[in-house]
Amino acid sequence: MDRFSAVRPYDISKVDFHEQSAEERYGIPENFLEIEVRAPLTHGFGRKQFTDYEIVCRNNIPAFKLKNSSVRRRYSEFEWFKDALERESSRVKIPQLPGKVFTNRFSDEVIENRRAGLERFLQIVAGHPLLQTGSKILVPFIQDPNFNKDRY
Amino acid sequence: MNSLFGLGSTAQINITFDDENNKKLVEVKTSKDQKSKLPLFFDGETVSGNVEIKLSNGKKLEHQGIKVELIGDIEFFYNRTNHSQFLYLSAELAEAGELRQTFNYPFEFKNVEKQYESYYGINVKLRYFVRVTISRRISDIVKERDLWVYSYKIPPETDASIKMEVGIEDCLHIDFEYNKSRYHLKDVIVGKIFFSLVRIKIKHMELSIIRRETTGAPPNQYNESEVITKFEIMDGAPVKGETIPIRLFLSGFDLTPTYRDINKKFSTRYYLNLILIDEENRRYFKQQEITIYRLKGLDINKQKNILYINYNNLLKY
Numbered sequence: 001m002d003r004f005s006a007v008r009p010y011d012i013s014k015v016d017f018h019e020q021s022a023e024e025r026y027g028i029p030e031n032f033l034e035i036e037v038r039a040p041l042t043h044g045f046g047r048k049q050f051t052d053y054e055i056v057c058r059n060n061i062p063a064f065k066l067k068n069s070s071v072r073r074r075y076s077e078f079e080w081f082k083d084a085l086e087r088e089s090s091r092v093k094i095p096q097l098p099g100k101v102f103t104n105r106f107s108d109e110v111i112e113n114r115r116a117g118l119e120r121f122l123q124i125v126a127g128h129p130l131l132q133t134g135s136k137i138l139v140p141f142i143q144d145p146n147f148n149k150d151r152y
Numbered sequence: 153m154n155s156l157f158g159l160g161s162t163a164q165i166n167i168t169f170d171d172e173n174n175k176k177l178v179e180v181k182t183s184k185d186q187k188s189k190l191p192l193f194f195d196g197e198t199v200s201g202n203v204e205i206k207l208s209n210g211k212k213l214e215h216q217g218i219k220v221e222l223i224g225d226i227e228f229f230y231n232r233t234n235h236s237q238f239l240y241l242s243a244e245l246a247e248a249g250e251l252r253q254t255f256n257y258p259f260e261f262k263n264v265e266k267q268y269e270s271y272y273g274i275n276v277k278l279r280y281f282v283r284v285t286i287s288r289r290i291s292d293i294v295k296e297r298d299l300w301v302y303s304y305k306i307p308p309e310t311d312a313s314i315k316m317e318v319g320i321e322d323c324l325h326i327d328f329e330y331n332k333s334r335y336h337l338k339d340v341i342v343g344k345i346f347f348s349l350v351r352i353k354i355k356h357m358e359l360s361i362i363r364r365e366t367t368g369a370p371p372n373q374y375n376e377s378e379v380i381t382k383f384e385i386m387d388g389a390p391v392k393g394e395t396i397p398i399r400l401f402l403s404g405f406d407l408t409p410t411y412r413d414i415n416k417k418f419s420t421r422y423y424l425n426l427i428l429i430d431e432e433n434r435r436y437f438k439q440q441e442i443t444i445y446r447l448k449g450l451d452i453n454k455q456k457n458i459l460y461i462n463y464n465n466l467l468k469y
Binding site for chain 2: 063127
């Protein structure tokens with residue numbers, strides 16, 4: 001997938017193959033990232049009915065502006081998000097979303113399958129190092145409650 | 153076809169080398185399922201032996217001349233007509249005439265320069281062989297016998313180890329070190345990997361040795377790689393500050409020395425490939441070339457060593 005490149009010219013005096021400190025060894029690792037898609041809620045009536053989901057993110061990664069966040073998104077927004085990610089970077093392979101559904105959109109089983117699929121999608125995408133640092137929409141989509149796709 | 157094996161209805165050719173019983177034999181994979189044991193020769197060594205021409209049926213053999221050739225040849229698998237001879241010596245064994253009985257012709261090619269090592273590779277092979285030809289009006293009788301050559305050219309001395317910091321900005325920084333940049337065939341690669349930044353979830357880390365063979369010249373250069381070995385050096389998620397040791401014994405693997413631009417026809421290079429795999433099976437890798445060479449004195453039979461140790465133990469009692 002990805003080839004490392006040299007980060008900076010090698011300076012041996014700076015390399016410190018030190019013994020790990022207790023904090024390094026037993027503390028919270030620097031790669032703490034938890035993404036959950038939960039609490040589906042159906043809003044509205046009749047033709048305007050739709051289901052949205054809560055995206056919860058807990059992390060200690062600098063690329064994410066907030067250590068804790070919670071936003072609500074619906075399936076069509078995920079579709080936009082996936083397309084936008086694909087347009088943003090041709091190098092990265094974006095996983096599939098759970099499929100479109102035309103009947104029984106509000107049945108518990110369908111919603112649960114969709115929820116699980118969306119969670120899987122976000123876990124793969126949020127953990128991708130090139131997207132974390134290179135994408136302009138990844139972090140806002142996951143964390144910004146005032147996210148407006150027209151801005152991107 | 154028969155005549156290629158030196159078997160004709162009239163004659164059979166046997167080629168033997170002088171002192172063959174004392175020569176070291178090298179086991180070589182001559183084709184996909186075939187292995188042969190070939191006698192070992194060195195640069196500057198004389199290639200001498202005997203050609204026995206055995207007549208069958210007591211019939212006499214009329215011929216236009218018998219010659220012996222010593223050939224060093226580079227052959228490409230995908231294009232068998234594409235040969236490049238870098239060594240050619242010949243000697244006439246007999247003028248046109250008639251053979252009435254089995255006859256022996258000794259031959260000697262003195263102090264032959266053998267510049268390159270024998271090599272059977274992915275798309276190319278370099279071979280040395282003796283070829284005897286009995287010329288006849290309608291069809292020649294030809295027999296070939298391969299030999300194997302080792303070369304002990306040592307690459308220039310360098311104390312340089314391989315040290316590098318690689319990574320993905322803000323996500324993963326590792327410092328790795330291999331103790332040398334040139335290794336002999338029975339050497340050990342000793343090194344370490346130090347994690348200075350780990351913001352991804354790593355599942356495990358592997359080290360592999362890759363052979364990359366380059367054939368042809370630009371613009372028609374063709375590369376083909378194969379993985380000689382791959383093994384896991386770390387299982388589980390490292391965190392910042394962890395050091396993972398590496399110890400890789402080369403003698404267990406099917407390696408050759410590094411060949412650079414042999415007769416301008418091909419190169420065979422070796423790379424250490426460090427691969428990290430994260431929880432979503434994304435792979436992060438860094439390849440680093442190492443130079444491999446053959447060291448004199450280390451091609452001894454391991455069996456001899458074992459016997460020696462046992463003998464020493466016996467002396468105590």
